[in-house]
Amino acid sequence: MYIYLLILAFAIVCSFFIKKGEAKSSALLVLWFGVLALFVGFSDMLGGYDRYIYGELFDEVADVRLAGGDVKTAYIFELYASEWGFSWLNVGISYITANRYIFILILTIAIYVLLFISFIRYVDNYPFAIMLFMGLIFFFTFTYLRQLLGVGIGWLSITYAYKRKLLKFLAVVLLATLIHNSGIILLPVYFLAKKQFSKTTVVWVMLFCLIIGVTGIPSTLFDLYGSVSDMEGRGQQYAENEVGFKVEYILEAFFFLYFILRNYEKIPNTPSKTILLNMALAFCAILLIFIKSLNGGRLGWYYLIGLISTLSLIVPNAKRITSQYLALVVFSCFLYLRILLFSWGPLGTLYPYKSFFTNGVRKGDWVHDKWEYDLDYDIDKFHR
Template identity: 55%
Template sequence: MYIYLLILAFAMAGALFLPHKTAKSTIYLACWMIGLAFFVGISDMLGGFDRYIYGEMFDEVADIRRSGQNPLTAFIFEQYPTELGYAYLNILLSYITANRYIFIFIVTLIIYVLYYVNIRRYSEDYKVALLLFFGLLFFFTFTYLRQMIGVGIAGLSFKFIYERKLWKFVIVVLIAASFHNSALILLPVYFIPIKKYSMGAIMVLMILCLLVGVSGVSSSLFEAYSSTSGLEERTTQYIEDTSGFRVAYLLEAVFFLWLILGNYSSIGKDKQQIALLNVALTFCATLLLFIRSENGGRLGWFFIMALVATLTTIFSQSYKNILNRTLVFFVVFFLYIRIVFIWGIRISPYKTFFTNGVRTGDIIYEKYEYDPNYALDKFYR
């Protein structure tokens, strides 16, 4: 656990004590993203079930290809028939390695390259962007490999919104959807007029989203969409247990709305800033729309890069606003620590795949390990 606290402490120290002129230091950002990519990529099946299923499917693809058979017959094409980008990435990487650890490491590098490009392209303060990344996405890069690639690719489409290049936007979103179909939720944002709406109009919209979310209508519509798109099983995972009310979604949406609207004048008339602002507000709307969904909040991940960009714009305009910065530090710390404690054995104690064996008490390994040989020799394949 302590290694995770130390990483966050270093990031906070950088945001606090490094001079403001380093806010857009590409060296600072690159060093962090490279370091995090290696930290996550070399970890030994941390994060939970998803790594095991991705590893098992990749192993099968590699075995089929090495035996001279047609890799298109692999189970991955049955499991993800509409997410062929990810399936073909498996085939491509099987020419490099047959080992699940090397596969996961390369995929993690791809994820962090995408996030580096997104943060560099849209953010005004890389130090603050990095902190927000820690609170909102960092731990999910351990396990949700497909969706994290999709989120990274989808973020590249934002520039085509304010540049008004519809087909380029659609193509990038479709590529993201080929890794995780839920990226299609981004398609409507292109048609949001690039204008700065009044705070009153925004609040009315958010209240409507909350009412729709509480009613359960949004989950029903999402389920109806799945029945025509072949995503019934995936959708069931997103909308399961709709009887509850996700207080965490409400608090997160309210906090970011308050932060954005409380500093609304910091957002100028620049088309890029306004387009990213509207996408960021869509993140809050998505949390409210799926406030009764167990996993629906994951749909909001596709808007997070715009949220990060908008908040860094605000802080770059009000760098000396101590209250805002303190609140963001507190919320990031809370979101980060919450996952550290909730995930528990899934990420702690930290272990790399450079040493053989299994972590003591690793119940995820005991439940989902499909090839015990990896415990004896991590590089036996």
């Protein structure tokens, strides 16, 4: 557990003590995302069930290809019939390695490279944005590899949205959707660059989203859509228990809305800033719409860069540490510690930290006991 606390401590130090003139230091961002990518990528199946299913699917693809068979007969092509971009990505990586740990490492590095590109493009204050990232999405990079790969690709489309390059925008969104079907939720982004809405309109829309969310209709539809696979379904109960409480969606949405609306006039009325602002508002709206679905809120990840970008623009100022700045850093720490101390940590999916450079299994790792499909990995992590 202490290694995770140390990472958080470094993020806090950077958010408070990096000089204003160094707030857009690309070297800092490279260092942070590089270290995080390796820290997550080197971990030994930490995070839960999802790593095992992705590892099992990849191992089969590698086995079929190495045996000279038709890779399209691998189960991944049946399981992700409409997301064949991810399936063919597995095939491509199988030419590099047949080992699931190297496969996961490659995916993790790809995710962080994509996120790094978006931070460079859209974020104004890297230390502050990293602090938000740590609280909002860092831990999910351990386990939701396929969706976060789709998110990273999807964020690249924002540039084409505010530059009004429709075909390029659609091509990137399509690519994200072929990795994870949820990427389709980015389609409205193209129309979000047109205008800033009044604060009154924003408030009424958010209240309407909350009412819709209370009915449970969007959550029911999402859960029906998500229950399309027996293999994914066998991990559903585990996934539902690990994410947190639905009330947190409401708290997060209104907490962030408060800071956005309080500083609304600071946001330049330009296509790029407007689209990121409206994405931030859409992120809050999605949380409110899916307050009765723990997994439905994951759709908001596609709009999260808007929130990070907008807050990093409007909250920091020449005084460096304001009450708003401090409140957001503290809230990010709360979100981080919530998962570490009260959710995934006590479940044994995060600590003790173990890399795949040492053989064996963590003591008491019930996720391994339930989902491990190749016990030879326990003896030799590089047996493939």
